[in-house]
Amino acid sequence: MRAATAESDRDAVGLAVRYTLQVLAEAAPGNSVEVRVPPFGAVQCVEGPRHTRGTPPNVIELDAQTWLALATGQQGWHDALADGRVHASGSRADVSALLPLALGTSDSGARDETATDAGQ
Numbered sequence: 001m002r003a004a005t006a007e008s009d010r011d012a013v014g015l016a017v018r019y020t021l022q023v024l025a026e027a028a029p030g031n032s033v034e035v036r037v038p039p040f041g042a043v044q045c046v047e048g049p050r051h052t053r054g055t056p057p058n059v060i061e062l063d064a065q066t067w068l069a070l071a072t073g074q075q076g077w078h079d080a081l082a083d084g085r086v087h088a089s090g091s092r093a094d095v096s097a098l099l100p101l102a103l104g105t106s107d108s109g110a111r112d113e114t115a116t117d118a119g120q
Helices: 002-027 064-072 077-082 105-119
Strands: 033-037 041-045 059-062 086-089
Touching: 002 033, 002 041, 002 064, 033 064, 059 064, 064 077, 077 086
Parallel strands: 033 059
Antiparallel strands: 033 041, 059 086
16 A cells, blocks of 8 residues: 555656646746756756757756745745755756746636636
């Protein structure tokens, strides 16, 4: 039973990481920074010089727990960087201005307006 729960938790973390990485890539399209959250995913984002071969010049790597805390606003970028939980290399490897991510805000706003209109 524990193994099934652990696998299920890992699947949920993986899904959350991939989703939030996709939100980041959509918020800052481009190819100048690569954000890696092994073993769950990686995206290229932020406008700028395109990278095509080898290790990108601007890389951010962090674990899933740290990434999800940053993405949801539970952790600050600069604190995580200072604590060594974020490894960032390159002059453009800073996505602090994009965090926390806007997760589901447009959908919830539409629902709120609909609820308000229905109640009037």
